[in-house]
Amino acid sequence: MAARRPWLxxxxxxxxLFLAQLAPLGYLAWAVPTHQLGYEPVVDSLRFLGDTALYLLLIGLAVTPIQRLWPRLGLIDYRRMVGLYAFVYASLHLLLWLVVDRQLDLAAIWEDVVEREHITFGVIAFLLLVPLAITSTRGWMRRLGRRWKQLHRLVYPAAALVVLHYFLSVKFDTRTPLVLAGVLLLLFLARPVTRWLVAMRRRPD
Known part of the structure; x- marks a missing residue:
């Protein structure tokens, strides 16, 4: 009897899912000219791209604990795509800041990185995500072996730094970054909890 395929x-x-993750770009292309995000197109676009990258990063982190509890969903097959899309939006966020906001002025860029804390943490987070995106293929998984999992644990400090970057960049209303910090904390806790729950399921009666 053939094994049943996961639902998804x-x-x-x-x-x-692939097309759904492109939808924010389509929305941005419509929202900026029509001022749906606000009347500062660069600032508004930076915020929107950064928010989208963070949301996708959190969704990607949620996949593993959900998959452990409900393996029939087959969500693990989509984790890499979500993570890569998070990296794409983070890259667009960074490029917009470098090319449009700072117009590739290296002195201004360096000054921001050194003197503005939220930019410092944002750049460090992006640098942590770069090797994860590069080594996301099955070929790299085979080459790195057990070291692949160790390397990809960098996603946790990267996510924490992204949330901190968001919190420090908000001047007034910090409720959203605080909520996202709480979500990230729950996701951190979910990994050992779900691992324990699965171990308890497998214990003989």
Missing amino acids: ANRPAWWL
């Missing part, structure tokens, strides 16, 4: 392990679901 099919090409239509893959393409649906």
